[in-house]
Every structure is written in structure tokens, then in C-alpha cells.
Amino acid sequence: MxxxxxxxxxxxxxxxxxxxxxxxxxxxxxxxxxxxxxxxxxxxxxxxxxxxxxxxxxxxxxxxxxxxxxxxxxxxxxxxxxxHPGDDPPHRSASLLRVFLLGEIPPEKARQHLVGVAAHAESELARLTELRDSLTPWGDSAAEFFGGAALDYGLRIAQMEGDWARSLVSAFDERQTETSTVQ
Amino acid sequence: MxxxxxxxxxxxxxxxxxxxxxxxxxxxxxxxxxxxxxxxxxxxxxxxxxxxxxxxxxxxxxxxxxxxxxxxxxxxxxxxxxxHPGDDPPHRSASLLRVFLLGEIPPEKARQHLVGVAAHAESELARLTELRDSLTPWGDSAAEFFGGAALDYGLRIAQMEGDWARSLVSAFDERQTETSTVQ
DNA sequence: AGAGGCATGTAAGGGGTTACATGATTTC
DNA sequence: GAAATCATGTAACCCCTTACATGCCTCT
Structure with missing residues (x-):
């Protein structure tokens, strides 16, 4: 089930x-x-x-x-x-699917997309940071503790996604200059 | 659609x-x-x-x-x-849901669960690292580049999840000693 | 009396999973 | 000839989304 x-x-x-x-x-x-x-x-x-x-x-x-x-x-x-974990629905990420298939669209558009991903991660980071700061700091029930933990997870994801997207753009640019100079 | x-x-x-x-x-x-x-x-x-x-x-x-x-x-x-992103299905994470609700089960079991999450993240990290190292390093098509990028995303997630879970266990332990000494 | 919020429900349709079903071709 | 693999399809069921439907209560 x-x-x-x-x-x-x-x-x-x-x-x-x-x-x-x-x-x-x-x-x-x-x-x-x-x-x-x-x-x-x-x-x-x-x-x-x-x-x-x-x-x-x-x-x-x-x-x-x-x-x-x-x-x-x-x-x-x-x-x-x-x-008893182990019966969870599988993870599906449409945004990751896009990246996976980014080789199928023109390089210019692919790069543009990656920049957009980085920007989106930054705005998510800002949104969640604001949410965290707006939370009642005096709450210390178990529910609030773990709710905060879930929020922290989201913050770390956003941070990681931004880092990843930015490093990908760099790698992509390097790759592009390489192939163009080889030709 | x-x-x-x-x-x-x-x-x-x-x-x-x-x-x-x-x-x-x-x-x-x-x-x-x-x-x-x-x-x-x-x-x-x-x-x-x-x-x-x-x-x-x-x-x-x-x-x-x-x-x-x-x-x-x-x-x-x-x-x-x-x-044209923006019409993607919403993210749902059963494992994050579990953490969110961890306050509803006995603290001992909650802690145990978090340790398990950290362990799982580590094994995922190992699995994906192995996968990456087994990949043909001579591949340099666009598809392979972006496939590698997706894999890198997975690696970063695993790394982050491990860090997060370990820091959560620490915070949880601190919290527990606090409340027990206050009593 | 009317507006807005409270409160619950049904119906249709899409996406996904599991299980079942069928047959052709290759390999040993 | 038997077994494994190739190859496609159907049926039932569950989860989720959108839209529609209905009525009550409170406030002004």
C-alpha cells in the first residue's frame, strides 16, 4: 500500500x-x-x-x-x-528531466535555460529564507522543531541547486569554447 | 497540458x-x-x-x-x-513528509529514523559515485554532458542530504538534553 | 437582505502501477 | 525442441487535478 x-x-x-x-x-x-x-x-x-x-x-x-x-x-x-520506509513513490523531477535532455535543443537556448534555473534557485532561496525568518522563534514544540528541519532541507536544496546550476553554466561555457576552437 | x-x-x-x-x-x-x-x-x-x-x-x-x-x-x-517550464507537477517527497511528522512518534524512534536517513544518503552517494566512475570517460557528446550534469545533481543531493541529516541528529540530541535537564 | 466565508461533497479525466495476455524469433 | 529474449498490447485499480454543486452561518 x-x-x-x-x-x-x-x-x-x-x-x-x-x-x-x-x-x-x-x-x-x-x-x-x-x-x-x-x-x-x-x-x-x-x-x-x-x-x-x-x-x-x-x-x-x-x-x-x-x-x-x-x-x-x-x-x-x-x-x-x-x-518502515521503502514503499515510497519514486522520485520524478520534471526540471531535472529538462536538463537531462538539454542536448536536444540549440546550445544557446540550453545555456539560457541553465541561467534561468540558477535564477529560480536564488529566488527560492530568498523566499524560504524570508519564510524562516518570519516564523515564530519562540516555538519549541517537537512539531515546530521538525517543521523547521523540513524547511532547512528546502533551504539547502535551493542553495545546492543554485551552486550546481552556476557550475554547470561555467562547465558549459568552457565546453563550448573548446569545441569551437578545435574546429 | x-x-x-x-x-x-x-x-x-x-x-x-x-x-x-x-x-x-x-x-x-x-x-x-x-x-x-x-x-x-x-x-x-x-x-x-x-x-x-x-x-x-x-x-x-x-x-x-x-x-x-x-x-x-x-x-x-x-x-x-x-x-517553457512552469507547468510541472508539484514536488512531493514522502521522506521529507516523514521528517515533517517526526514529532508524532517517540523521540527514540525519531532519532533512529534520522540516523537511517543519514545512512541512506551515504549509500546513495556511494552508489552514484560508483556509477559516475563507471561511465565512459571519453564520451563528450552533448547528451553525455547533460546526462553527467543530471548525475552530478544526484550526487549533490546525496551529499546535502547526508550533511542535513547529520546536523539534524546533532540538533536533536542537543534539544533532548536541554529539555531533560530543564525538567 | 446580501456578501463572504465556512463546510462538505461528486464527477470526469489524466497519469501511473501491477498483472495479465499473446505471440514471434533467436539461441542452445 | 525448449528456453530465453524480443516485442507489443489490454484491463483494473489507485492517486491526483479541475470543475461543478450545494447549502449553512455570520456579519454588515
């Missing part, structure tokens, strides 16, 4: 109970960079989780609002998933 | 014509780390690409083998996709 939105939702509910609507906003805010989810999908998954007994409705409020809470079975299942 | 296997297949065919069967092996070998694809999906996509006129059958061999080749329209479409 693959399924990761399942565990994303289960995990967020484990951090704090709430309704689908509540959860949706938490997906948009804290989790958007790790595991984005749409409204439609989320409601469906919550019903499945409830049907499987991993979460339960503890209260029904105005407008049919359902307050969800993780059950004991749900916690067990969450721990099981978290401590 | 999202669709990336489409362009992965189109791009590989642009590098070199061949049959679905040929392509499948190239997916398993050179492209497995960038954009994995299954046999089933690939044959379906090739038929769609042919129906859309982006590739064409140039020859039919034994066992109904179809030799495919990229058309002019296909090249145009490939260049368009590569130079």
Missing part, C-alpha cells in the same frame, strides 16, 4: 485535531512545500481514514462541520508507516 | 531513434534516476505520440517491431516544452 496523502492527513490530525476545512488550511500553509493536497482529495481521504477506523468524528458542529481525531489504531498505523 | 513521460520519451527518441523495447531499456538504464517509466505506460504513450504526429514509424521489423523516429513537429514540441 503506497498512499501518502493518507499519512500526511493522518499526521497533521495527530498534531492537532480539527475539521477537513481546518486541515485544508494547514495543508496550504505549513505543508504546501512538502506534500500539497487539494480540497477534493482531502475530503475523500478523510472519509476513507474514518471508514478504516484510523480517525473518528468526535463532534458535528454548524454546517455539518465534522471534528476529526486520530484513534489509537491511527497512531499505530502512523508509527508503522513512519518507521 | 502537464504530461512528462510524453516528453521523456520524445526526448530519448530525439537522442536516438528506436523501438519501444529499445526505449524501455534506456528508461531503465540512463533515465531511471530522473524519470522512471513502466513498460505498459511507455507503449501507450508511444502510440499517443504517433497519433499526434510527434513521432512516426519508419520501419516494421520482426515480431512487429516498430522503429520510431521523432518528426519535425515533435522536435518543435520538445523545444517548446523545454524552454
Amino acid at each position: 503506497r498512499v501518502s496523502l493518507r499519512f500526511a492527513a493522518l499526521g497533521l490530525l495527530a498534531q492537532h485535531p480539527g475539521s477537513g476545512y481546518d486541515l485544508l488550511r494547514r495543508f496550504e500553509q505549513s505543508m504546501a512545500n512538502v506534500w500539497p493536497a487539494t480540497q477534493s482529495q482531502l475530503y475523500g481521504e478523510l472519509n476513507k481514514l474514518a471508514a478504516d477506523g484510523l480517525i473518528e468524528v468526535t463532534d458535528v458542529g454548524p454546517r455539518g462541520r465534522k471534528e476529526y481525531q486520530v484513534t489509537a489504531a491511527g497512531r499505530t498505523e502512523l508509527v508503522r508507516w513512519m518507521t | 502537464r504530461v512528462s513521460l510524453r516528453f521523456a520519451a520524445l526526448g530519448l527518441l530525439a537522442q536516438h531513434p528506436g523501438s519501444g523495447y529499445d526505449l524501455l531499456r534506456r528508461f531503465e538504464q540512463s533515465m531511471a534516476n530522473v524519470w522512471p517509466a513502466t513498460q505498459s505506460q511507455l507503449y501507450g504513450e508511444l502510440n499517443k505520440l504517433a497519433a499526434d504526429g510527434l513521432i512516426e514509424v519508419t520501419d516494421v521489423g520482426p515480431r512487429g517491431r516498430k522503429e520510431y523516429q521523432v518528426t519535425a513537429a515533435g522536435r518543435t514540441e520538445l523545444v517548446r516544452w523545454m524552454t
Whole structure:
């Protein structure tokens, strides 16, 4: 059983109970960079989780609002998933695919693309740095600690991607001058 | 129109014509780390690409083998996709999701998991280093250059992930001693 | 009374995986 | 002749996205 939105939702509910609507906003805010989810999908998954007994409705409020809470079975299942990796969906990166195929387009455009990748990495780095600095520095719960760790991962990726793209542009330019002088 | 296997297949065919069967092996070998694809999906996509006129059958061999080749329209479409990013599927990382939710499992298990992440990064680094060193060093075509660049990206990711996981373990240990002494 | 937010749901379609199915050709 | 490999395809199922649909509650 693959399924990761399942565990994303289960995990967020484990951090704090709430309704689908509540959860949706938490997906948009804290989790958007790790595991984005749409409204439609989320409601469906919550019903499945409830049907499987991993979460339960503890209260029904105005407008049919359902307050969800993780059950004991749900916690067990969450721990099981978290401590048993190996069944994750494979990584796919469209941006890396582009680079892989960059030899198939005119060199000029290829170079241009790489410069764009570097620029994008820099803006991501800026965005995430700003996000980190805007975070409440007094938070020291476990959830905030690991949320910060995930953010740090993003920052390191952005940094690395910028370094990589810039070094690639250099290597590309060297390569181009080489081949043109050989001819 | 999202669709990336489409362009992965189109791009590989642009590098070199061949049959679905040929392509499948190239997916398993050179492209497995960038954009994995299954046999089933690939044959379906090739038929769609042919129906859309982006590739064409140039020859039919034994066992109904179809030799495919990229058309002019296909090249145009490939260049368009590569130079116009922005419609890529969102990034989802199950392993990062696990870290994000690590506060929901017992600290001991959380730490254990992080150590495992560091170990995995190290073995990935070793695997990719070996792969790089086994590559034909005399290759200097554009495709090989950019293939090497993609591989370098993977190496940098592995390196970064190891650094990150190790620093996280340190921070986690500090945090644990802090809270235990405060009590 | 109307606007905006709260709250949940369904339907259609695309992309991906697994499993099943079939047959031709080459190799030993 | 048997086994391995070549070669393509179909069917069922799951995950995700977009769009549509519906109604309630609060605030002004």
C-alpha cells in the first residue's frame, strides 16, 4: 500500500485535531512545500481514514462541520508507516528531466535555460529564507522543531541547486569554447 | 497540458531513434534516476505520440517491431516544452513528509529514523559515485554532458542530504538534553 | 437582505502501477 | 525442441487535478 496523502492527513490530525476545512488550511500553509493536497482529495481521504477506523468524528458542529481525531489504531498505523520506509513513490523531477535532455535543443537556448534555473534557485532561496525568518522563534514544540528541519532541507536544496546550476553554466561555457576552437 | 513521460520519451527518441523495447531499456538504464517509466505506460504513450504526429514509424521489423523516429513537429514540441517550464507537477517527497511528522512518534524512534536517513544518503552517494566512475570517460557528446550534469545533481543531493541529516541528529540530541535537564 | 466565508461533497479525466495476455524469433 | 529474449498490447485499480454543486452561518 503506497498512499501518502493518507499519512500526511493522518499526521497533521495527530498534531492537532480539527475539521477537513481546518486541515485544508494547514495543508496550504505549513505543508504546501512538502506534500500539497487539494480540497477534493482531502475530503475523500478523510472519509476513507474514518471508514478504516484510523480517525473518528468526535463532534458535528454548524454546517455539518465534522471534528476529526486520530484513534489509537491511527497512531499505530502512523508509527508503522513512519518507521518502515521503502514503499515510497519514486522520485520524478520534471526540471531535472529538462536538463537531462538539454542536448536536444540549440546550445544557446540550453545555456539560457541553465541561467534561468540558477535564477529560480536564488529566488527560492530568498523566499524560504524570508519564510524562516518570519516564523515564530519562540516555538519549541517537537512539531515546530521538525517543521523547521523540513524547511532547512528546502533551504539547502535551493542553495545546492543554485551552486550546481552556476557550475554547470561555467562547465558549459568552457565546453563550448573548446569545441569551437578545435574546429 | 502537464504530461512528462510524453516528453521523456520524445526526448530519448530525439537522442536516438528506436523501438519501444529499445526505449524501455534506456528508461531503465540512463533515465531511471530522473524519470522512471513502466513498460505498459511507455507503449501507450508511444502510440499517443504517433497519433499526434510527434513521432512516426519508419520501419516494421520482426515480431512487429516498430522503429520510431521523432518528426519535425515533435522536435518543435520538445523545444517548446523545454524552454517553457512552469507547468510541472508539484514536488512531493514522502521522506521529507516523514521528517515533517517526526514529532508524532517517540523521540527514540525519531532519532533512529534520522540516523537511517543519514545512512541512506551515504549509500546513495556511494552508489552514484560508483556509477559516475563507471561511465565512459571519453564520451563528450552533448547528451553525455547533460546526462553527467543530471548525475552530478544526484550526487549533490546525496551529499546535502547526508550533511542535513547529520546536523539534524546533532540538533536533536542537543534539544533532548536541554529539555531533560530543564525538567 | 446580501456578501463572504465556512463546510462538505461528486464527477470526469489524466497519469501511473501491477498483472495479465499473446505471440514471434533467436539461441542452445 | 525448449528456453530465453524480443516485442507489443489490454484491463483494473489507485492517486491526483479541475470543475461543478450545494447549502449553512455570520456579519454588515
